[in-house]
Amino acid sequence: MDPRRRLAAGALLLGLGLTWLASLGPGPRIAPLLDGVFIEDPFRWADPPPGAPGDPTSAQATQPVVDGAVPLLAVSTSEVPPQAQIIAQADAFAIEAGTESVKVSIVPAAGSDPAIAGNVYRFSVTDAAGAPLAIRPEAVVTIVVRASEPNLVAQIARFDGTEWVTIPTQYGGLPDLFAANITELGDFAVLVTGPSPSGSVATVASPVASAGAGDGTSAEGLPVWLLVLLVLAAIGGGLAWGLIGNRDGG
């Protein structure tokens, strides 16, 4: 067998194995989702205002411990996009010797603070006996929480037992997703920290909201026109590069 065919066979076997493992892995099961076209689910409220959808999903997963450490894990609720996700690097949680598995849980609850845009999510990681695990210092654990409407000036906040404390937050991939690295588990929510382009967060966004980012801002905080311009620049730049290349190549 020539090297190229051997490599092709290896890639096919590896792809098959990875796909199989991903299908067996922890977290909510999903269909073989590659791409296509989809419509974002309306936000699901734990305590829905009149006319708004309820029944947000929770997520539970059991993660086996491998070589004395919790492997990289990603657990999400099952809306599209997920309303809450946790992604932890390998060995992010402090476990006792002999621990065989850990349980990851994300549970939604209604938020009582009017500044909360959406639901409160309780993130917990416990050992098999239910004892909570702490995040190791230096470990990177990221949560992504969806707000009830896009383009809010907001931050993820953690409830410290008496009040909500905001933590450094970034956009999480869509205009209504927020991401933050955390050092403690517990209750988290998206907390509005500035004026919203569409008014008060107490006003429920329509289940069928208007298309795209309302104020022309993308998921990463860049204007949509700038992203479109970048795409066009990539095409134009490539065209120019190809012409130069052809000239150099004779």
Next chain:
Amino acid sequence: MTAAARLRPRHDAATALWLGAGLAAASLARAALNGHAAFSAFAAGAAFGTALVAMAVVAGWRPARPAIGSLLVGVLGGLVLVVLPRLADPLVPALIGMRPEPLAGWVLVTTVVVAGEEALLRGALFGALERFAGPVAAVAVTSLAFALMHVPLYGWQVVPLDLGVGVWLAGLRLATGGVAAPAVAHGIADLSTWWI
């Protein structure tokens, strides 16, 4: 060595870089424009697929008439992608929101998206990387790009699955020498989500 031969690796590296940057910008723009309505989702998907095809063509990729054998390999590859996760878990649910009406529009736009992704990833980008850094790098980078480009729309949970699928599609590209087999496999896997 001719001047053209000396310039070729640098040209391929630059091509791979700008294709990667263009793919990232297109993925983010699509996520930002997708919205909650069928029309915006269709428009964003169609524009995304078209932009990817345009980038691939500008990079020098050209569609070729596929061999029957490649198409058959693609059909088998697609069936594997549909069946495998269901063998692992027969109760695996489809995601809510994956079926915007009408069916004909959805099939058309999904096909454009698949064509764009395959033309760029397994066509232009794979070719440039293979010439510049070899087939192993081409498989690794295009598979990683395939997994990451889905994150803005679907979340991090799809990365393991899409990484595996990306490697599988790259294997089909290597095995058949063209884009037809991975494109057919990808199309079957995507279109099956309407029914299962």
